[in-house]
Amino acid sequence: MSELVQKGNDTAAIQVITQGVAVCDRSNWGRIKVSDDDRLRFLHNQSTNDFQSLKSGQGCDTVFVNSTARTIDLASAYVTDDAVLLLVSPQKREFLFQWLDRYIFFADKVQLTDVTDETATLSIIGTGSDAIAEQLGAKEIIGQPHGNHISFSLGNTDNTEGIIAVGSGLASPGYTLIIPASEKEAIWQKIIENGAVPLSENAWETLRIIEGRPAPEQELTDDYNPLEAGLWQTISFDKGCYIGQETIARLNTYKGVKQCLWGIRLNSPVEAGAVIFAEDQKVGKLTSYTETSEGHFGLGYIRTKAGGVGLKVKVGDTEGEVVEIPFVSHNYPDDNAE
Incomplete structure (x- = not known):
């Protein structure tokens, strides 16, 4: 997952989650920027959660499904003043970009940009995450709802900013950072110096399974829908039509899971x-x-x-x-x- 993580004691890194803090480099996850005037309406119609109720600084988890409500990916979305930034699974980055592009019609004011290579993602995970957020100068994010995010200064000479969002990507408490790729090493080192333990790709996968986050090609496939996957928190049952909505609504109404x-x-x-x-x-x-x-x-x-x-x-x-x-x-x- 990262050249920043040396092979070490994954067991210790996992155990520290319950009494301290770990940091995981998730830069191989995809980041897709959705911009222009119709961005919220567009995403509202393409996935399971309610985007049109979100304001800048808010976010949500959402599921992309096909027309029969079979799962494609579980993504996190962060709404800014002029765009929505999607954090998607590594193996679904290209597929989702093409999938979304296919549904942009002539009159739609929507622009898609793959910003994966120019950005980086770090997740801070564990009961000690608040202390790291404070050390990063993002104290005001502490205690806010899941998905909420703020800009924070990276402390460099260019006054560059990143975003820090509530939610580790797992069930454990924490935060997700999206920053310029050029600043990843410096921010990583700062987090480590403030007491975080590096979490490897293997340790993340173990935690993912223990905590039950479904993954594409394993729990998220053409064989399953989001209700079967237990992703109720990502679904709005009041928002109206979207791809796969009829199937999901019917399963909910008739308790058909x-x-x-x-x-x-x-x-x-x-x-x-x-x-x-x-x-x-x-x-x-x-x-x-x-x-x-x-x-x-x-x-x-x-x-x-x-x-x-x-x-x-x-x-x-x-x-x-x-x-x-x-x-x-x-x-x-x-x-x-x-």
């Missing part, structure tokens, strides 16, 4: 893609696997009727138990309101 993404605590290693059984019945598929300091862990889709937390399962020759994962939800919105 037939499978859900869960964590699975496992007794031994398994291969992603393995079938999940419960009482000798096929109930789902394992989509991701990692080994942790506490054992073996996976993500998988399991049929709703089979059960949830506490369900005993078998994956290959390995026994396991279904557990909660903090990034996702399994409740319909009206269930939460009751």
Whole structure:
């Protein structure tokens, strides 16, 4: 993920999240700038969240889906005075740029610019993240809602600014920085000097699985929709038409989610893609696997009727138990309101 991260103790870096702070270089993630007058309306119509209610300085997570509501990518969006900056998964950068471009029609005032190469992204993750934000001169971002962001000075002679946004990209608390690529090394070093532990690409992947953030080509594929992936917080059910909206609305109205993404605590290693059984019945598929300091862990889709937390399962020759994962939800919105 980064030449800034040396191979080291990933276990220690992951453990520090609960009592300190780590920093991860996510510069290989895609950054697409959407600008011009119709930018909010355009993104409102192309993904699951409500963009037209957002003001400059606000942001959201949103899912891009196809016409049958199958998942393409989970992205973060940051609204500025003159653009929306999308942070998208590395493997979906080119696809999403072309996908969005395909839906810009002649009368639309929308411009797309891939700014990945000229920018960098760092995520500060852990309970100690607020102290780092303060050291970066961004104290006012502390305590703001998820997705909110402010500009902060990078402290160089050119008075260059970056943005710092609430949200680490995972379920753990933290912040995401988007800065000029030329300033990445200096900002990284400043964060390290203030006590953050470097988090490698492998450690990020382990955390992603433990916390349950779905990823393209694993949990986000043509086989699944955002409700099955537990991404309820990224979906507006009041905003009207968008690509895939009819399917998602119908699933919500009739409570038609037939499978859900869960964590699975496992007794031994398994291969992603393995079938999940419960009482000798096929109930789902394992989509991701990692080994942790506490054992073996996976993500998988399991049929709703089979059960949830506490369900005993078998994956290959390995026994396991279904557990909660903090990034996702399994409740319909009206269930939460009751």
